[in-house]
Amino acid sequence: MKLNPIIPQRKKLQDQLWDFVQPNSTHQIDLELENQEYIYYNECCYNLPIEAYTTPSLHLLCQSVKERLHVTENVIFQVDNREFITGSSSVSGNNKYPSVVSLSAGAINTLNEKELSFLIGHELGHVISRDGLVRFFFSKLPPQAKVPENIHHAMHVLDLLAELEADRYGYLACNSDMDAFVSFMWQMSGGIDIHKFGVSTSTYLKANLSHVQKFLNGGWLGKRHPANALRIEAIRLFATSKTNYVLREQMEPIIDSIFECDDDDQV
Numbered sequence: 001m002k003l004n005p006i007i008p009q010r011k012k013l014q015d016q017l018w019d020f021v022q023p024n025s026t027h028q029i030d031l032e033l034e035n036q037e038y039i040y041y042n043e044c045c046y047n048l049p050i051e052a053y054t055t056p057s058l059h060l061l062c063q064s065v066k067e068r069l070h071v072t073e074n075v076i077f078q079v080d081n082r083e084f085i086t087g088s089s090s091v092s093g094n095n096k097y098p099s100v101v102s103l104s105a106g107a108i109n110t111l112n113e114k115e116l117s118f119l120i121g122h123e124l125g126h127v128i129s130r131d132g133l134v135r136f137f138f139s140k141l142p143p144q145a146k147v148p149e150n151i152h153h154a155m156h157v158l159d160l161l162a163e164l165e166a167d168r169y170g171y172l173a174c175n176s177d178m179d180a181f182v183s184f185m186w187q188m189s190g191g192i193d194i195h196k197f198g199v200s201t202s203t204y205l206k207a208n209l210s211h212v213q214k215f216l217n218g219g220w221l222g223k224r225h226p227a228n229a230l231r232i233e234a235i236r237l238f239a240t241s242k243t244n245y246v247l248r249e250q251m252e253p254i255i256d257s258i259f260e261c262d263d264d265d266q267v
Helices: 008-034 037-046 057-068 105-110 115-131 131-139 149-173 178-190 201-215 228-240 244-259
Strands: 073-078 087-090 098-102
Touching: 008 087, 008 105, 008 131, 008 149, 037 087, 037 098, 057 087, 057 098, 057 105, 057 115, 057 149, 073 105, 073 244, 087 105, 098 105, 098 115, 105 228, 115 149, 115 178, 131 149, 131 228, 149 178, 149 228, 149 244, 178 201, 201 228, 228 244
Parallel strands: 073 098
Antiparallel strands: 087 098
């Protein structure tokens, strides 16, 4: 059975936040959508476009991941000059301009094809869920909106849940290859190759369970990304659960921990 990558709590929270944002910033949203041209060109001004004629193999990989995840909207891909392994996405709120996915030079120079597929899929996951657009307009709320603390907390939780959901799209993008996912996480977080240490994926996943316990009581979980141990465990559950019901049940401790997280780690 193919599991649904959508995290129901993330979707419900996003809908609730849209209900709050829209009445408080309708005029501001209209202005920002009119200025989408600036946002688009600002994203593309200095980065290297990934195109069929100049970077054919990378362009083909990006397009194949896009097709694998059934993304039909207009998305362009580019390379930025960050040296560490990372990616980013800018979701368009205006149909005249495409969404933008950026991959760091560090990622492209370091990762193999499957690991890079995970990163591309992760960023496309944000495009699919459009969580970045909610965050963008939330940041544009006028001062008179007087955002309550519980709404700030909800936005923080949405950020964390959105990352877990984007990981699921990344996992699907690399053909559900757990070795590729774990290898990606090793290189992103520590900058080292898991294979150099002779650590098997199954051994690492077992070891990770001890780290998971540190984060299952709320508290400090990271900024806009959950602790790596939680991300890894969440994908292990996504990979091994037989039904969507079982997956939701198995994910409950992680989801509960995120809802109980502290907000003083936000940026």
